[in-house]
Amino acid sequence: MKISLSMMTRVVLLALVVSVASVPRTIASGPKKGKWVKLFDGKTLTGWHNYLKQGQPVSDKWQVEDGAITLTGRGGGDLVTDKEYTNYELEIEWKISEKGNSGIIYRVHEDPKYRTTYATGPEMQVLDNERHPDAKAGKNGNRTSGSLYDMLPPSDFSAQKVAGEWNKVRLVVNNGKVEHYLNGKKVVEYTTSGPEWEKMVSESKFKGWEGFNKYDTGRIALQDHGDKVWYRNIRIREL
Template identity: 25%
Template structure:
């Protein structure tokens, strides 16, 4: 039988070890909880999720109405009672999955707009998923004045989550994990995502705004150049071939062009670059470029270029070359990364590894429709492209 002293010593050791384990568990759990919710993890990005809010500022959004005092602090987007208005994405989306984490003040009112236009208020010229715990006719989650939601708890002054699945006329909404809407409405097919500031008495906060565009179809079969044309100058040493399921581009100038022309779309590419002379390999994804007949022009493709260059410089990966720099370096050489491109009318946005990289609105609307070109830039650059996917989009309009 153990002595009382031995039992006491064992108990103390257990409490010390247990205390440290609890402390470490809290630290690990806390670190996990403290991760910036605006950042899309690599596994989710590989599934197609991208962030609409970067956790830092309102890049990629436009302000409408009187509510202009949107601020970002510690990764939270906030508006404190500055009147009616909304933030709308520059990008346009059609079918998608959307996740938004939000919080409103006591008695507060807000909403999440989707497939919204800007010709009228977005709950008329688009869909609104309501945020209002006290609204008896359109409780939180309702598609305002279209599809009423089943009421579930969504407490004011606490973080809540709305999930929206919009595919064709089908709309499914979940609030805090519970399905509250499952219906059909074909009034709108394309438009912006929006966050509402309803009135002077409400405070609204958002911290996680992720979207996954749906309906993308593969442009590249992973085997050969079906659907593409390789364009290489006769006097240049350029090698473009399929290797281990990817398009391998070495040398330049030259490019691979799509056989189809595209205007409004959301596209997604999987890319890897190799280092080059203490720098990075250089390439670019050209969109809405002209198609030259025969071999009249074989150099670099033309059109609007989303840069591929993983080094600090004037234009790095995700930047719109000559027009808008990327907000940061989100990819590195020798590692596969994803680039998303959204182009509708004269508005362009890019994402790299799920993070918003560059947004540009062309005041001259100079690029309308054309090829997608994968650039061979220079003799020493080596680039791999795989996983090219695209869904065609359309400008916003009301159907009925």
């Protein structure tokens, strides 16, 4: 029996289909990201407490104004999340007053032997770059907005909006690698261990600090630096 070319083609295609169907399917097994979770409901300070004062009322210097966590005056103390986190993406919007200073601090370990959040946690700086003296202190701008405070300056000083305007940041902490984003631009990237990290610490104000960056898991803090500051649209996704 003669086999036509078209019939032979069909046989070959059928064999290929059967062959592919018999290969077991595999699914990429990359790390799954968690769902976005709000850390601020826009109305209350539920989920937050003053550093070293869990279970106690939050200082009345911290208020919710127009859907934002607001430090209204000096003496509020740093706010920290009730929950601790290890690997995550954090998104938050902030607005600083004129001549104002604040910060977003992570890996904060809560222990009475550490009297401040920044004794253990690195800080993403929040600042009025135009008017606050810290912008000209430090080294090469490593105390300006978006910087890893006193250690690494932002790669783009134009990324920040001026005092009184909202800035959006994203902080990614994942297995020792950290990225700072300010208004959509990645401005800082670093790892929290190894020779480069140790060199940065040794050249900063944190040199010799016993607990600084010693805890992979910790709370997230909003700093009271005595100046009015606003935080809103705070959410987190664990990695």
